[in-house]
Amino acid sequence: MPDAFVILFFVIVIAGIVSWLVPAGEFDTTDITTLSGETKQVLDASSFRYSDNYHGLVLFDDTGSRTGLANYAFDGMVSGDKWGSAVGVIAFILIVGGAFGIVMQTGAINNGILALISRYQHADHLLIPLLFLLFSLGGAIFGMGEEAIAFCIVLVPLMTSMGYNGIMAVLITYVATQIGFATSWMNPFSVAIAQGIADVPLMSGQTFRIVTWAFFTTFGLLFTLRYAKHIKLNNFSTCKASQNSNMDSSLEEKVATFTTTDKVILLAFFTGITWVMWGVIAHAYYIPQIASQFFFMGIVIGAIACFGGRMKVNDISAAFISGAQSLLPAALIVGMAKGIVLVLGGDDVTSPSVLNTLLYHTGNVLAQTGTVTSAWLMLVFQSIFNFFVASGSGQAAITMPLMAPLADIVGVTRQVAVLAFQLGDGLTNLIIPTSASLIGCLGVAGVSWTTWAKFIAKFCAILFLLASITVVIAVLTGFS
Numbered sequence: 001m002p003d004a005f006v007i008l009f010f011v012i013v014i015a016g017i018v019s020w021l022v023p024a025g026e027f028d029t030t031d032i033t034t035l036s037g038e039t040k041q042v043l044d045a046s047s048f049r050y051s052d053n054y055h056g057l058v059l060f061d062d063t064g065s066r067t068g069l070a071n072y073a074f075d076g077m078v079s080g081d082k083w084g085s086a087v088g089v090i091a092f093i094l095i096v097g098g099a100f101g102i103v104m105q106t107g108a109i110n111n112g113i114l115a116l117i118s119r120y121q122h123a124d125h126l127l128i129p130l131l132f133l134l135f136s137l138g139g140a141i142f143g144m145g146e147e148a149i150a151f152c153i154v155l156v157p158l159m160t161s162m163g164y165n166g167i168m169a170v171l172i173t174y175v176a177t178q179i180g181f182a183t184s185w186m187n188p189f190s191v192a193i194a195q196g197i198a199d200v201p202l203m204s205g206q207t208f209r210i211v212t213w214a215f216f217t218t219f220g221l222l223f224t225l226r227y228a229k230h231i232k233l234n235n236f237s238t239c240k241a242s243q244n245s246n247m248d249s250s251l252e253e254k255v256a257t258f259t260t261t262d263k264v265i266l267l268a269f270f271t272g273i274t275w276v277m278w279g280v281i282a283h284a285y286y287i288p289q290i291a292s293q294f295f296f297m298g299i300v301i302g303a304i305a306c307f308g309g310r311m312k313v314n315d316i317s318a319a320f321i322s323g324a325q326s327l328l329p330a331a332l333i334v335g336m337a338k339g340i341v342l343v344l345g346g347d348d349v350t351s352p353s354v355l356n357t358l359l360y361h362t363g364n365v366l367a368q369t370g371t372v373t374s375a376w377l378m379l380v381f382q383s384i385f386n387f388f389v390a391s392g393s394g395q396a397a398i399t400m401p402l403m404a405p406l407a408d409i410v411g412v413t414r415q416v417a418v419l420a421f422q423l424g425d426g427l428t429n430l431i432i433p434t435s436a437s438l439i440g441c442l443g444v445a446g447v448s449w450t451t452w453a454k455f456i457a458k459f460c461a462i463l464f465l466l467a468s469i470t471v472v473i474a475v476l477t478g479f480s
Helices: 004-021 072-078 087-106 108-120 123-141 145-160 166-182 191-197 208-236 248-254 259-282 288-309 314-327 328-343 356-367 369-385 391-409 414-428 438-447 449-476
Strands: 024-032 038-051
Touching: 004 328, 004 356, 004 391, 024 356, 038 391, 072 087, 072 108, 072 328, 072 438, 087 108, 087 191, 087 288, 087 314, 087 328, 108 123, 108 145, 108 259, 123 145, 123 166, 123 208, 145 438, 166 208, 166 414, 166 438, 166 449, 191 288, 191 391, 191 414, 208 449, 259 288, 288 314, 314 328, 328 391, 356 369, 356 391, 369 414, 369 449, 391 414, 414 449, 438 449
Parallel strands: none
Antiparallel strands: 024 038
């Protein structure tokens, strides 16, 4: 598959061609009063009209008044302000990524999980549910994904020593993280970015999402336990003596590294997460405040690691840079994806834009199907699009500028559009071969993708059915 940046470039070229073929249009807005008494401006779908004040894409613009093909990257990255897309979201991604880089570099999370594994390695009826829940929380809270590969390395020999196989290790780690990722109520790298772009209060709708997370996680755990029982009954274990010989001693060495410093770091981490949730719920904190909270949490955890002899001051700086660097591609995608919108005339519904014309006609088609079907088609679209751009933050940056105003036109809330993005993006990660994290976990577990696809296909189909039901419920209950 072409790289996401290659795909983006050709999307820009296509957008430029479209800008010459499709006339620009604009809408009016109208004021509405919400249930809380707040007045909001929303798009008036009946006010659409064509405009002659916009012309198609140029190769290069030196006036600063429009976005040309050569300008889309820079213009996209500096567009907006600190409160949203794109510059605010880019800064949010880099700062939060740097903060989590410090947290992960301390090794406290790794050591905590390894200590848990060591303690319960002979009680699989406790270990499997605990690990599945823990990894699902990891996906929900801080977007754990690639980290599952490292834990697969640890869990594959452990699973085989307990009479299971490599597939069990992938289920407990990667599948659990992606279920948590897809149903998260606070993941800063997916739901927060999507809500920021859609102009929805960050981390809003938590109650609905937490219930969704609990349901999907329970379903995933039951599937995993059922498969574990199937292996035990049919003796399908791939266990080999060479894999078991040093398992107990190895884990004893690992658990010995779980010290008081790790405990204090984990306490500070969960305190920081609680602080973020409190700020969002009690004070409606948004991108600038939440990014600052994560940054402060990273500094505090780095200081604890420093006083505990775990890291040096320069190590903290290097970990922050490394964490931010790992998310630099996602940040660049956010900016360049914003360039697509600018090439089409921008996302201001009251200004002439090709995007407005596309939204109007697409909305008219979807409106004929009803709000429920429209929301479900959004889920289908996001599920298919994830095959091409497997990055959650990248997909949010590319699709949400279109899906958010489209939701206004078809009569569903933007919160529902964000939910459709989450479920479509996260759940399809369990099977698409373009997911580097999935392929990495399968490689560590010694499972081919074709074998995995045959095994997980029915499970993914059921998850998509449940996701569809979830979206329908969200529409019918007015989820906002």
